[in-house]
Amino acid sequence: MTAYTSRPAGSRLADMLATHAQLLSIAGFFLIMVVIFSVMSPVFLTTGNLLNVLRQAAPILIVAVAMTFVITTGGIDLSVGSTVALINALAAILIQFGIPWQAVVPALLLIGSAVGAAQGWFIAYQGIQPFIVTLAGLSALRGIALLMTEGFSVPIPGGIGFVQIGRGWFAGVPAPAWIAVVAAVAGFLALTGMRFGRYVTAIGANQEAARRAGIPTRRILLSVYVLTGLASAVAGIVIAARLGSGSSNAAVGLELDVIAAVVLGGTSLMGGRGSILGTILGALTIAVIGNGLILAHVSPFFTQIVAGAIILLAVWLNARVFSRLAAGTRRRT
Amino acid sequence: MSAERQGAASAAPDPRISMRGIVKRFGSVEALRGVDLDLHAGECLGLVGDNAAGKSTLTKILSGAYVPDGGEIRVNGRRVDFRNPADARVHRIEMVYQDLSLCDTIDVAGNLFLGREPMRGAFLDRRAMRDGARAMLDRLEIKIPRLDALVAQLSGGQRQAIAICRAAAFDPEVLIMDEPTSALAVAEVEAVLALINRVKASGVSVVLITHRLQDLFRVCDRIAVMYEGVKVAERRTAETDLQDLVSLIVGEKHVSKAAGAAAGPGGAA
Known part of the structure; x- marks a missing residue:
């Protein structure tokens, strides 16, 4: 016997479920949210509202x-939230200049990357x-934005093409949603199919x-932070264009929504396992929860509490229930 | 030092690898205190010594994972300067690390091709990776049923086999193995030893670090003994025995005590 002993292969279906358990669970959770809110509010499932959700979700999705x-x-x-605020304020200041x-x-975009x-x-x-x-960075970057605007909101003239980035529509879909779609497709291809994504995972x-x-690990590590800087710049521009103003108070707490979206989607905080599809579903889930709670006339003071509880519930279900159901045989989580 | 130059196939004037006066410090600790080592084509050199004798440090310098603080390395007579593992790879020096250095969340084929993925345009060529991985594993008679399984899902033996396969598959001239059999069951150890003999026969120079002294006699042509950061002895396998090695490893003072104990299980990892 000179060959390595190999274990009998398990069922392929079980393995596939195990591999995608996190994705399946967030997809299921997303659908449950959609069903609940469409029952609670007749407006929720209308095209107009769904497109609105997409537009609202775009900055989170891009950064996520x-x-x-x-x-x-x-x-x-x-x-990322502070970078968005910095870019947001700079956009208004530079245009007013x-x-x-x-x-x-x-x-x-260059400043964000830098x-x-x-x-x-x-x-x-x-x-x-x-x-x-x-x-x-979270502290200092918003501080720079505050210093530049002195805390005031800086208006952007509405007549120029700039605001179309946030308010325009193409083929019946808001421009921010298109930008988010491009970011998501590029991210998906890069993470799953390209050398860069493979090295990031490694x-x-x-x-x-x-x-x-x-693998040039330092160069790759540096470049992922360039990516978040660039994405934050895009989000800052989109928000400035949509609101028609720049403010140092933009995107307060965005980093938490973004991280929640990524973690909801099954990307491991320990590293080594990431899913863009999961992130998309996670970002949409957070957007749907925010939108649905408003439509259901839940007091705005409650929405943060409910959103937080729902996110914890989703991650808990993900970690404890769904993955265990799907993967009785999985060895490491 | 270079008294024993008539290794298996040393017709060439220069040894394939020649390390001279290698020094490495970690803080105040001098891990290597001027080590000389030669390695010829197609031979297997056993590297033994107590824990912290400097075996792993020496091989990591040869593989580029550590940069030495002094001394020089020559490959086929030419002076080289390894700044990182990629430099050593260029000179066809591959290493199986003690911790295996695998990425648990990447599949078998991905780990085998890590750092040299075949590409089709801007994208990874998954088919070429899968076919290549299958061929690599077959060539070394390693059985892994599913190449798209994550490495985390494999047994300890399979993981070690993948690490060895990755190092051996890309036509290395020098293959360094740091305790490749430490985590293996009996049958798997046999497979690794057979594998070492196979790659040796194809002209690869092998450096084997192990605590299992009995293995050395089955695959090695020469054995170098290290003690506290220096090479204290070098023996041709045919001219030594277990007793002799044990006394060299522990130092002359402790011979009578340790020889009896270590002749049994071969020492702990």
């Missing part, structure tokens, strides 16, 4: 796609905990192993 890459490496980016919006948009690169440098090349670096699973395999 990038955040999925960060969390898959085993990192976290707490600074008289700079053409066609030049402002690429400049903002903010991400700066944080990524501390994380990847200086070995500082992502939590600490981006916590500092770093999250075992960073030293990835380095020993010749």
Whole structure:
């Protein structure tokens, strides 16, 4: 006997269910939410409201796609909400300054990426905990926005093409939703099918192993934070264009919604396992909960409590019930 | 040091690998205190010594995972400077790490091709990866039923087999194995030893670190003994025995005590 002993293969169906248990559970949870809210409010399932949900969800979704890459490496980016506020305020200030919006948009995307690169440098090349670096970013970046606006909301003139980024419609769908779709498709292809996504997963699973395999781990780590910076810039532009103003108070707490969406979708906070499809469903679930509670005339003071409870319930179901049902044989979670 | 130069196939003037005066410090600890080591084509060199003797550190320097603080490495007579594992890979030096260095959440084929994925345009060529992985595993007679299984789902033996296969499959000139049999059952150890003999026969130089001294006599041509960061002895396998090795490993003082004990199970990992 000179061959390795191999165990008998289990049922393929059970294995497939186990692999996708998290995705199936968040999909199921999303559908349950949709059913509940459509019963509670006749307006919920109308096309107009659903498109509204999509438009509301777009900034969260755009940032969550990038955040999925960060969390898959085993990192976290707490600074996204503040980066959105910074870009949001800068957009209004620069346009009011008289700079053409066609030049402002690429400049903002560049600034967002640079903010991400700066944080990524501390994380990847200086070995500082992502939590600490981006916590500092969370504080400092919104501080810069406050300093620039002095706390006031800066209006953006409505006549220019810029506001179309947030308010326009193409083929019956709001422009922000289109941007989110592009981000989600690009993220899905990159994470599942391209070398970059494979390396991001490998770093999250075992960073030293990835380095020993010749993967440029530092460069990849830095670039995922560039991605969240870029995505935050896009979200900041979309929000500024939709609201027609820039404010340092934009997107307060966005980082929590984004992280909740990613975790709801089954991406592991420990790294090594990420799902863009799950993130999309997670972001939509959060948007649906927010929208549905308003339509159901739940007191706005209650909505935060209910949303928090629902998210905890979903993650708990995901971790304890669905995955165990689907995968009696799974070894590691 | 280089007294024993007539290894299995050393017709070439230069040894394939030649390490001279290698020094490595971790803080105040001098892990390696000037180690010389030669490795010829098609030979298997056993590297033994107590825990913390510097075996793993020395091999990690050869694989580029650590950068030495002093000394020089020559590959086929040419001086090289490894800054990272990728540099060593370019010179066809592959290592099976003690911790296996696998990514649990990536499938078998993905782990085998980690860092050198075949591409089709901008996308991973999954078919080429699967077919290539199957061929690699078949060549080394390793049985893994499903290549799309995540590595986390495999047994310890299968995981070790994948780590060995990954290192052996890309035509290495030097294959370093750091305790490849530590976690294996009896049948699996036999398979690894057979595998070492097979790759050796194809001209690969093998460095084997192990605490299982009896294994050394089945695959190694030479055995180097390390003690506290220096190489204290080098023996040709044919000219030594278990008793001799044990006394070299533990140092002359403890021979009478330790020889009897270690001759049995072969020491703990």
